[in-house]
Amino acid sequence: MPFHETPRFPRGFRCAAVHCGIKAEGRDLSLFASETPAAAAAVFTRNKVPGAPILVGRELARGGRLQAVVVNSRVSNVGTGEEGVVRARRMGEATATALGIHPGLVLMSSTGVIGVPLPIDKIESGLPSLVAGLQDDPMVGAEGIMTTDTHPKAVSMSVGQATLTVVAKGSGMIEPNMATMLVFAFTDAAVDAGPLDSALREVVDDTFNMLSVDTDTSTSDTCAILANGLTGPVATDDFKSALLAAFTRVTELLARDGEGATTLLRVTVTGAADRREARTVAKSLVSSPLVKTMVFGGDPNVGRVLMAVGKCFDCTVLPGRIAASICGVPVLAGGLRVAFDEGAVRELLRRDPVDLEVDLGVGEGRARAWGCDLTHGYVDENAAYYSS
Amino acid sequence: MPFHETPRFPRGFRCAAVHCGIKAEGRDLSLFASETPAAAAAVFTRNKVPGAPILVGRELARGGRLQAVVVNSRVSNVGTGEEGVVRARRMGEATATALGIHPGLVLMSSTGVIGVPLPIDKIESGLPSLVAGLQDDPMVGAEGIMTTDTHPKAVSMSVGQATLTVVAKGSGMIEPNMATMLVFAFTDAAVDAGPLDSALREVVDDTFNMLSVDTDTSTSDTCAILANGLTGPVATDDFKSALLAAFTRVTELLARDGEGATTLLRVTVTGAADRREARTVAKSLVSSPLVKTMVFGGDPNVGRVLMAVGKCFDCTVLPGRIAASICGVPVLAGGLRVAFDEGAVRELLRRDPVDLEVDLGVGEGRARAWGCDLTHGYVDENAAYYSS
Secondary structure (H helix, E strand, C coil), X not given: XXXXXXXXXXXXXXXXXXXXXXXXXXXXXXEEEEEEEEEEEEEECCCCCCCHHHHHHHHHHHCCEEEEXXXXXXXXXXXXXHHHHHHHHHHHHHHHHHXXXXXXXXXEEECCECCCCCCHHHHHHHHHHHHHCCECCHHXXXXXXXXXXXXXXXXXXXECXXXXXXXXXXXXXXXXXXXXCEEEEEEEEECCHHHHHHHHHHHHHHCHHHECCCCCCCCCCEXXXXXXXXXXXXXXXXXXXXXXXXXXXXXXXXXXXXCCCCCEEEEEEEEECCHHHHHHHHHHHHHCHHHHHHHHHCCCCHHHHHHHHHCCCCCCCCHHHCEEEECCEEEEECCEECCCCHHHHHHHHCCCCEEEEEECCCXXXXXXXXXXXXXXXXXXHHHCCCCC | CCCCCCCCCCCCEEEEEECCCCCCCCCCEEEEEEEEEEEEEEEECCCCCCCHHHHHHXXXXXXXXXXXXXXXXXXXXXXXXXXXXHHHHHHHHHHHHHHCCCHHHXXXXXXXXXXXXXXXXXXXXXXXXXXXXXXCCHHHHHHHCCCCCCCCEEEEEEECCEEEEEEEECCCCCCCCCCCCEEEEEEEEECCHHHHHHHHHHHHHHCHHHECCCCCCCCCCEEEEEXXXXXXXXXXXXXXXXXXXXXXXXXXXXXXXXXXCCCEEEEEEEEECCHHHHHHHHHHHHHCHHHHHHHHHCCCCHHHHHHHHHCCCCCCCCHHHCEEEECCEEEEECCEECCCCHHHHHHHXXXXXXXEEEECCCCCEEEEEEEECCCHHHHHHHHCCCCC
């Protein structure tokens, strides 16, 4: 399923981004809106110290209908207590008023510093120009929600007669680099809220939930989808396939743009006892600091691969059955290192992306995970910053 | 319980270290031996791809009696299949022959590169000079087992009339920096194998099992204790207290000497629902790349503390009850950032060690964990090396 060369919106969706003064400079307030109410679904971070917008967003998503998403950066509205919830609601209500729609139809997102009050007055005063600036290019919104991302992230594709567009940001998992993951998907396909929610959860589980830049789970992660139905129904399977393709692509964009990353790392695990174990092993490989530094260093270290498989204590691991390949070159068979052209593999490890495949040889479970290398850049970005 | 200024052995223990030719230069073969058989206990890595010495060592430890420990570096004898087990046994048997003792009394340990055959001939030919060199200074053995460690690690202390001596090495969790964790403890106190095993497991659970340099679990981790009884019995409580004090000290030495580390990080969690949850939260804090880079960067980032607590999905976390302090200065209360002197805390974060205390306010569970900061040095050591 090919993506459009230039991302574009489905029928009836527009976006805008302005500078309202939360940041010293640059756009810090963005809006995505449908001209009609849309069926909607959303999933949020499992972090147990979630931001106020997550608490309010969970309520809103339960209604299964949304028409707009308003997003600010620089201040995450996390760790702000009851007053944070009051301000999150005000942010949604003010946006609804500016758009002339019901406040229950506006999802709000905030990312940035934790523990600082949301500057709600600046947001409210920025809304009229935000609404006045609504336009057709999704890259404007993608750029508006960026923080430490090195480039805006948006993809769109056709699904039947309809269009699916996904806008995302994220680089590390948490402030203060204001780089928590936000993903907003829009379609003019007609999909009811129930099936939309099922499709979203299933696809997120195989894409964003298998992504790790640094194992640190943000307090603000949000992935929402709005389907305004303006183009009519599409086949459910086609829609889910499109959603999987688009989210997979965005997952790779996010991993590749991980803080300090120079390489996208894709791990495929096959032959696991079941899907759960395949996911555990894939996540272990993609999250291991020693595998990540091995990718950065460009060395085919089969010992680290064995180690990262073996530390999955609750999985069925029979050392004598493990096979592995790096960028398509077999490096392990029957649990033993096989002879391979090290120079050639070193060369392949210098390319982007790097693919690591592991077969556990014990069952039919399979999974993919996405990550990136661990570099000086990650240490630099996260050791030098502003937290207050 | 004060440690001896210069580490010394309990009665009847000696050690030696030689260069047998596995490394290009430097000592690569070490021996620790008691003049009489000793009650013994050992715990090993939970990694499911364990080294051959681990497989053989588990059998040996079941006997509850050991008299010597032989250790080589540079080649870990992991991922070497059946032949690896044969060579591990040969290493123990040859040592027993050289010492004139039963082969079931010799524990063998190997750390280093994975997937490379153990150079057993070199080890066997080095044994006569190793045995001939047995002497009284534990630092010789501590230096002999070093790999990427920046200094040898040994402590000793009195327990009643007896002595407890612990020798250890470890810096990262895995090859190729040959830095897996090995800990050998020796005492002339008379403790039976059963109580020795219980004490070892209990104390390891609160010390080494709460240590993380990089979350990557080695395939060779081993912690063994030998009690030769030459000085007679000591009170069980005194012995366990001494073991806890010594292992805590060694845990701190290992964490502080973590690959690339500049600072020891100590985390104390109180007020958790129970001990398991306290351990989970303490481990989450000490392992979080964003907390570790925050310590390296010297910035009091309360958001990262909240994040790392909140990502313990299976724990009882009530955001409004979380309190925290950094190096004794309160930074969070009732889940909200409190006013504090940031300059002063930045100054404290520049010292070594750094203490982070978190109270969850939901119960009586408490735990401590140890780690270190994440620095450029870690990336350097692990991105540039030799894996084959």
